[in-house]
Structure formats: structure tokens, C-alpha cells
Amino acid sequence: MLLSTKGDYGVRAMIDLAKHEGEGPVQRAEIARRRQIPESYLDHLLAQLRRAGFVRSVRGPGGGHLLAKPAEDICLLHLLEALEGSLAPLQCLDGAETGAEAICGQEWVWQEIYDNMRNKLSSVSLAALVDHEREHERSVTINYSI
């Protein structure tokens, strides 16, 4: 598994914040309820996202969390890397050359896959995810109304 629930939960939370962009702070408990994330665990994830500069928070009554920058400017790649660390499918694609090509020789396959993945993730913004979700909701609603 490339992504743990940490990445999944973290993105869910960010989608929730993006969906309520411009409506003031969203509370942790609300996010946890809507996105089915254990609240005390979400606490950690929001802290991480805040330190990474993706969200900011307001304390006290009426407080909560907000996006630190517009949803259009946050892509899945940076977001997931902040949550999960490197998304490299193999350790050797991660940083420096290991010189393992002589004894291993599969890097070229995975490099291509990794590049494709990063390109795709770069091209998807939080705003695009929200759009998709709204579209999905709309189609479900139509189905029910028929």
C-alpha cells in the first residue's frame, strides 16, 4: 500500500475545508463527523497540515480550521508528500543514486510509473476534487429524484 489512512484522511479533511472555503472556520469535530475520521487522530493530521502551511487555525469559541491558501493552489502531490513523506514506490527512486543498477536493474520501469503518478497528482487541485464531489452529489440526487 502506497498510502496509509493518514494520507487518505488528510486529503479528506482538506477536501472538507475546501468545500467550505469562505464560510469561516470549520471545526475539527465537524470534519471528523462528516468525513468519518476519529477526531483525536484528525487532531494530529491537522497539526501536520498546519505546520506544512496548508491550513491555519483559530482558537476559542467559533474557531476552527481554514485553508491557508486558495483551493486552486493546492495540488494533491504536495499535499500527500506533506502527509506521507516521499511517494516513491521504491526506496532507490527516492533520493540519491545507490549504484544498484548493476545488481538490480528495474529502476527504469518504476521511474516511468513514478513520473506518471507525480504528473497526475500535480495536475489535480483541491478545487478539482471539490468539483468532482459536487458533481457526484448532483448525480446521486438526480437518481433519487427520478
Add this chain to the structure above:
Amino acid sequence: MLLSTKGDYGVRAMIDLAKHEGEGPVQRAEIARRRQIPESYLDHLLAQLRRAGFVRSVRGPGGGHLLAKPAEDICLLHLLEALEGSLAPLQCLDGAETGAEAICGQEWVWQEIYDNMRNKLSSVSLAALVDHEREHERSVTINYSI
């Protein structure tokens, strides 16, 4: 990390076997030395690969391991799935529908990435990996000989 060393080591070992296809059994100790894999760990991997039908083995002096089918007929996808289990980047892409789309909504991004990955891995056979390795060796040799 999508792949642990188990997958990497396992493929290394299979490349080694493919490279010596038709030359009789290759011994575990030889593979371990050439591919820098702890021999007692390689033991487990070869057992797994044998149970999965990718290699067969011969006991006794002069024994060792051989590919159970031609290197052209073994693709990275099946091989890695035998070693690592599902390669799905997220749990929810793995099996049944979770109905999480309403609360999560990122599956569509990852489905595309996963599909691309599986296509690529399907298209690469052990024989192709050996070819690449031979090509790499040749270019290194030429560099030294200049």
C-alpha cells in the same frame, strides 16, 4: 513505499535466474552473492516464488533453482503481486466497493494512476529486464574501454 525490499529482492532473483536460463540450476548462494541479498532471507523469497509457480528447484549437489516458465512469459505485474500481494496504492482500490465515495472522493485520481501502473508492469517481461541489463552492461564496458 509501495514495494518493500521483498519485492525488489524477489525480482532481482528472478532476473538472475532469467539471465542464466538454459544453463542449468542456479544456486541460492550464487544469486545471493551476485544480487546482494541475504541468503537466508532469499530462502523465503524463493520458497514463495516456487509456491506461486514461477520457479522450480532441484535438490542435491549441482542442484539449484530454475525458471518454471520462459522469461518472456513472466511479467512484472504477476511477479510482484505474488511477492507483495496487491499493489493497489489505496486499500479501497483493492477489492470491493466501500461506498466511501460520498465521504472521500479521491478514488478517481488513484484509479487512473493504478491502471497506468498495471499496464506498464504487464508490458514488461523478465526477458525485457534481462535485455535492459545486458544493454547497461555493454554501455558500461564501452565506457571503460574508451
Add this chain to the structure above:
DNA sequence: GCTATTCACGACCAATCTGGTAGACATTGT
């Protein structure tokens, strides 16, 4: 200033996975 609300942070924890090691045993070529 008190209180309720909300976030912040660190300690702790159980379960699982990873990457092995070690040893006893089975098979077979000479």
C-alpha cells in the same frame, strides 16, 4: 474575571509488518 469552546501538544499503546537469523531436516549426486 469566569466559563465554555476550541485548538495544541506530548505521552502512551496495541497490533502488524519488515527484514531478517538459526536450526533441524529432506533429497540427491558421487
Add this chain to the structure above:
DNA sequence: ACAATGTCTACCAGATTGGTCGTGAATAGC
């Protein structure tokens, strides 16, 4: 008989995952 080789099971230490809990800090409203 014996040496070479693969087979199998058990065991292990460390890291990671996916949390929980408790305390404390900021702040809005009264």
C-alpha cells in the same frame, strides 16, 4: 557414506500504523 543443496518452522528486534488520553493554552461572550 557424505557432501551439497534445497525446505521448513520458529523465533526475533525494530519500525510503522492507527490510534487514545490528558493536560494546557487561546479566546469569545457574559
